[in-house]
Amino acid sequence: MNKKKCICHLGPGEQSPGGMLSVIKSFLKNPFLKEYEQIHIATVSPTRKITTFLKGSLKLLYLLITKKVSLVYIHMSEGGSCYRTMVFINLCKLFSTPVVVHSHGSEIEVWYSNINKFLKTKFNNAMNKANAIVVLTPGWVCFWKQIVRNTKKIHVIPNYVYHRDYQTRTYLSNGYLNILFLGYIGERKGTYDLIKATKILVDSGIPVKIHIGGNGEIEKCNQLIEKLHLIEYANVYGWINKEKKEKLLNICDILVLPSKYESFGIVLLEAMNHQLPVICGSNGYSKEIIEDGHTGVVAPSEDAEKLAEILKNMYDEERLKNMGDKGYKHVEQNYIEEVVSCSIRNLLELLIN
Template sequence: MEKIKILMLGESLDRFGGIVSVEKLIMAYAPAEIEIAHLATLPDGSTIRKILVFLQALVFLCSRLLTQEIDLVYIHVSERGSAFRQAITTTISWLFRKPVILHSHSADFHDFHTNLPRIIQIGLSWVFCKSNRFIVLSHSWKKFYVENLGLKPEQVIVLPNPVKFPSAIPQRIDTQKVILLFLGRIGERKGSFDLIYAFAAIPVAQKQNVELIIAGDGEGQRARDIVEKLNLSQYIKILDWVNELQRNELLEKANIFILPSYNEGLPMALLEAMSWGLPVITTPVGGIPELVISDKNGLLVNPGEIQQLTKAMQSLIENETLRLSLGNAAREAVSPFDISKYSARLGAIFRQCCEDKKV
């Protein structure tokens, strides 16, 4: 079978975050008949470096399109600068009459879009509608893009993020110390500081055999300052961004995963935690309520509701049976998102998009 050559545009693979994790999984597990080349449109570094790398990416994209070396352009997009950068790459690919797949990972595109001037909203809608397929992370996001940007329902494909499923997980029975874990960008949007304040409200007697670990990039120093101010240093550990091996070690020893976000697409950290059989405490935002059902495979609390978050933590800290039950159900819930199944589905989307272009 002749290989389908894909040029995938997205963040530099050296960056941190869920989008990069998805990019790496897609490249590592691509079907045999799919050949993917990655083109970075956003590196780390200064604004000047970001502009230069993007301009270089445009030159490379045009050269590949001119020489007809690719069959399809596959673009990862988010909000703000990403939306504008990838609007340019999408338009160029469309002008060269190449099939384009846009893959949206945005957690708060709805807020970003609402605050744009009307003329820019129209421009982005026009560009997004030029894509042959538009991949979103949940049915709620599909509804948003169809209703607000004018994409056709048949154009938009719901494809939740993939997860590399661990073959074995710890039993977590008769736990002497309960470990709570947060993974992700430390900041307001992910509810990191809410989590610290909610933990502070747990009675001292219950905190004695509990540890909270918060790991990620972002506002780590601000989190440390809050921990010190609240005299919680003996209970809370703040780590920087962890690599895959370190992440798996944390997930293996954790008992509860917490992600009290205000906005989300469908967070990779949540899927990974569930695949490790962890009960999760999270919020009904983005695609999360389509996956997490409260009291069945996790607990849902409203964003910013500190008291709710405290009570949810207390209920799982004191009830091992509930932790194990929710954790087992969580692992089962994300089994359809295993990377091998995801890759087969994405490969089928690639093939269909190319075949449609030939007709």
């Protein structure tokens, strides 16, 4: 029996919960990739950053020296993650090991525009040594074309969710429009714009409740809710586990992610997969994964009044159901594990075999 070829994922570890770690875990347990042995080396942590990086680098070096790894798959965001990725790429190339860079960072464009010419050159050189760059939506290709000379190396592969059977569900069941926010609580994700929009809705007599789940600026969020006299209309849960997330996706009517900037927005897929209409911000690339007016609505980023107007129009059971059903079908056709895994497998086979 031939030994399985090994793919080594580099990225955040268990101490850094979030989107990238979720993607890594989805790769590791993907049944459509079972012909490969997949391992994960943590290369960054929120506290022992240097120690984690050095330990991770030594583990990778051992795998490269002993030829126990066939491909290195680097999950990259922005800032320090880009510098670590440059080191890992150059290390892998010393041993002629194929490298994939999976770009997750929502703010990598801002980071890249702010670094000096010397660092841009170093970064560009490293990225051109990679065998493939994976981006999440077609819009990201434009950014990477200015960096990668051989544009055939750029592959659009979105994040995915798991198939979920269609469920018969009701909307506005308690008379309220239950709005769900999932993500990092703070300015960049548009949390405070959503709270201000909720204030406008309450003042105009729309029965509404907001449910906010995520880590981040929890105290500041609660302070704004108290200041706007919204305590009876808002629930702030902090970081929530899988079971709590599932419960919220089942009891809420709509998910809102009004980010100032977003690289993808996996929670939008999770919501549509639960037949929830979604609202996303106009800045960034999350708008590319919904069909405006059909599976969700694209709202102008940083505009609480416009967001409130859109939400007011969503207080309609039939509209919520129609949009939720269309979103579910959209995800089933384009973003479930089985569909996206075909693209992943094709890329891995191309580079390894």
